[in-house]
Amino acid sequence: MANELEAGFTGSPVEKPEGIRKVASDTASAIKREANAVAVGVTDHPQAASSLILGIGAAAFGIGYLLGRSSVSTRNRYWR
Template sequence: MAKELEAGFTGSPVEKPEGMRKVASDTASAIKREANAVAIGVSDHPQAAGSLVLGIGAAAFGLGYLLGRSSVSTRTRYWR
């Protein structure tokens, strides 16, 4: 019979992450929890979520329109 290969990392690290690795791990965990909470909220209230997305889109469009209009010069310039 062939021996079992013990190649690759299949366990958990012996040392706990420290410094930036701990911060990155904690941040990733928090983002996953928040994304899950948002997904559950959207599945429970789809009409409210749709209205919120539509409202944010309309506000962003309006703000972009106003910023675009304010950047256009209303004076016509002629080279003489």
Template sequence: MVDKQDLHAGFTGTPVEQPEGVAKVAQSAASGVKSEVYAVTAGARSHPHTASALLTIGILAFGFGYLLGRSSVESSTYSYWR
């Protein structure tokens, strides 16, 4: 049987080695993204009407750009290959 004092398993919450290279960059990027998401959500909570208006405008602009892009590709593809 294993003595409980000899058992050193489990996650303590702090890594032994600090991240280096790609891991450090990824951790820094994740931290930055989390802080920006928090700032956006705090702003949306403070100004719900402005947030909904911006979301609606963004959806409409995306749809308009998508339709323009599709019509441009369909008309130019066939004339190019002739």
């Protein structure tokens, strides 16, 4: 009798996802597509990708440096 029992899910869901589940599914598939596109672009143009990353890093460093310099007081304070 135990051999006759066949239980388990072997098909696809009957109901399509709705509401927030559909939005989450669509968002996940869009992120996967974009990540794949970026990976293909980096594979096709490695020099351009590394130059872009270095440029963004240099710009971020420069902005951080300027913000750090502007937060320092320019007046000299001495204890008397």
